[in-house]
Amino acid sequence: MNSRHFAWLGAALVVAGIALLGIGSLTSLATGGSTPRGWAGTGIVGGSGMMGGSGMMGGSGIVGGSGIVGGSWSGAASAPGPGASGFVAGTQAAPRVVQIVATPQLRLLPAVVTIQADETITFEVTTMGPVVHEFMVGPAADVAADKAGTPEIADLGMMQTRSLTYTFAGPGPFSFACHAPGHYEAGMTGTIVVQ
Ligand SMILES: [Cu+2]
Numbered sequence: 030m031n032s033r034h035f036a037w038l039g040a041a042l043v044v045a046g047i048a049l050l051g052i053g054s055l056t057s058l059a060t061g062g063s064t065p066r067g068w069a070g071t072g073i074v075g076g077s078g079m080m081g082g083s084g085m086m087g088g089s090g091i092v093g094g095s096g097i098v099g100g101s102w103s104g105a106a107s108a109p110g111p112g113a114s115g116f117v118a119g120t121q122a123a124p125r126v127v128q129i130v131a132t133p134q135l136r137l138l139p140a141v142v143t144i145q146a147d148e149t150i151t152f153e154v155t156t157m158g159p160v161v162h163e164f165m166v167g168p169a170a171d172v173a174a175d176k177a178g179t180p181e182i183a184d185l186g187m188m189q190t191r192s193l194t195y196t197f198a199g200p201g202p203f204s205f206a207c208h209a210p211g212h213y214e215a216g217m218t219g220t221i222v223v224q
Contacts, residue, residue, distance in 0.1 A: 111145045111224045119144075124151040124194050131185065131207060133158030135215040142205075143222045148197055152205075154182055155190040162212065166195050166205040166221075175208045197221065 107128045109115040119125025127150050130138045144150060154164040165172050165181040172179060182191045197203055203221035206213050 110143050112143070119148045119150050121149045121196060124149040126151050126153060128152075129154045129164065129205075129219075131156045131160075131162035131164065131217075133160050135160070135207070135212050135217045137164070137205060137207060137217055137219045140219045141222055142219065143224055144197055146197070146200065146223050149194060150197065151192050151194045153190055153192045154185060156185045156187055159187050161186050161209060162207045162217070163209050164193060164205060165208055166193065167203065169202040169204040172204045172206050172218075175213070181208075197223065 106126075108117070108119075108125045110125075110127075111118075117123075117125065125144075125148060127142055129142075129152050131154060132138060142150075152164065152166060154162075156162050162185050163181060163183050164185065165175070165179050167179045170176075180193055180195050182193050185191055201221060201223045203223070205219045205221065207217040209217075
């Protein structure tokens with residue numbers, strides 16, 4: 030292992046730590062019943078400073094932070110869901126945004142997304158940490174079977190965010206999952222609850 034690799038290992042550990050912090054705040058917000066909005070991320074995701082290296086380790090960016098820790102992210106957060114104040118059903122013309130975090134612990138968070146019947150949702154999926162993930166969404170049977178043609182974001186690398194818009198026609202059941210090798214089996218799945 031040369032020094033450059035060692036530096037990247039350090040970076041990866043820092044990222045993992047940040048991911049844990051982010052997940053913790055997301056979870057507490059979700060269980061508190063309020064709108065998750067603290068972590069959202071164009072700061073972390075936008076990323077050229079971070080991935081360029083000096084920004085990340087130098088501390089003016091994510092680590093130094095007014096970012097994830099301080100809660101001053103500038104990116105859009107998940108829009109309010111059904112039952113929450115300010116909820117507006119997503120349509121094909123104006124999808125509702127739901128943010129999903131794919132974690133190094135092989136979880137998709139939040140693991141339950143509640144929608145109104147026939148909503149169109151734009152999932153903004155971010156990989157936290159060094160493990161590459163996928164995000165597939167659709168009819169539960171298709172997602173479980175990793176059926177070809179099911180809408181999917183593939184090869185989502187560290188700190189990347191990509192979006193996928195899906196219209197949930199009918200009562201379901203629907204689900205989402207990561208089918209990177211071994212991840213689905215490890216429990217990297219989520220449920221769509223249709224209200
Ligand atoms: Cu995965």
